[in-house]
Amino acid sequence: MTERELISRWDGFLDKLELRFEEALQLGEQAVLESLEDNDYNYYASARTLQAIKAQLYEDLVQKISTTWQRQVEPLMRAQGHFWAEESYKGHRQAESMNERIGLWQIVTEGRLSQKYYDHIIPMINRDFFCTQCNALLNVKKNFFMAQYVNCSYCGAINTFEPESKYVAIGWNVVNNIAALNALDEYTIMQRTERGAEYNAAARKYYERYFDERIKLLPHTAATRDQDIELELKKQSQ
Numbered sequence: 001m002t003e004r005e006l007i008s009r010w011d012g013f014l015d016k017l018e019l020r021f022e023e024a025l026q027l028g029e030q031a032v033l034e035s036l037e038d039n040d041y042n043y044y045a046s047a048r049t050l051q052a053i054k055a056q057l058y059e060d061l062v063q064k065i066s067t068t069w070q071r072q073v074e075p076l077m078r079a080q081g082h083f084w085a086e087e088s089y090k091g092h093r094q095a096e097s098m099n100e101r102i103g104l105w106q107i108v109t110e111g112r113l114s115q116k117y118y119d120h121i122i123p124m125i126n127r128d129f130f131c132t133q134c135n136a137l138l139n140v141k142k143n144f145f146m147a148q149y150v151n152c153s154y155c156g157a158i159n160t161f162e163p164e165s166k167y168v169a170i171g172w173n174v175v176n177n178i179a180a181l182n183a184l185d186e187y188t189i190m191q192r193t194e195r196g197a198e199y200n201a202a203a204r205k206y207y208e209r210y211f212d213e214r215i216k217l218l219p220h221t222a223a224t225r226d227q228d229i230e231l232e233l234k235k236q237s238q
């Protein structure tokens, strides 16, 4: 095969992989979102499905570039001359771009999965709770997602409000992932900024947006907003 034929075959391979990759991202997101119905809204099972699909994207598509290059393309090209080096970068660049897109795919898919879960589970607490002693209406804090001790304002009895585990799950990854999705614009700007003063400013903007989005879902975290932001920025600079 001539140099030209080898290059055009390699280009064709990369193009085909690119198409399959974009399609796999879409199908992967769909599979993750639909898994919630299949597993009766088991958030952690769906999160595991997401991780499995992500691993598969790497193995089936990203790694395929380097294995195909090493086993089939490089030996043929090396035999023809020096052009192989530039062709090798082509593969690297595509693999790198796929890795970045898998990172974004994860944020978007986790965010949409979490939003779907949230919308389904949240109505469970949007109902009234009554005192176990006197049956008066209790003032249960909404959007707290943890056990609460609630004083009955009528008879003074202390009631323990123990939310069920599907509801408690919201207070952890679910709210974090929704906040991350809603702060995606700031995240992408941060990712594209070179390290330095400009990056630090972009990182601050991102974490401000992230924690403000999180406060919308977890109002009690407003109290630690500034500390939370500084802590994340400190972690970044290490």
Ligand SMILES: [Zn+2]
Binding pocket: 131, 132, 133, 134, 135, 136, 152, 153, 154, 155, 156, 157
């Ligand atoms: Zn009472």
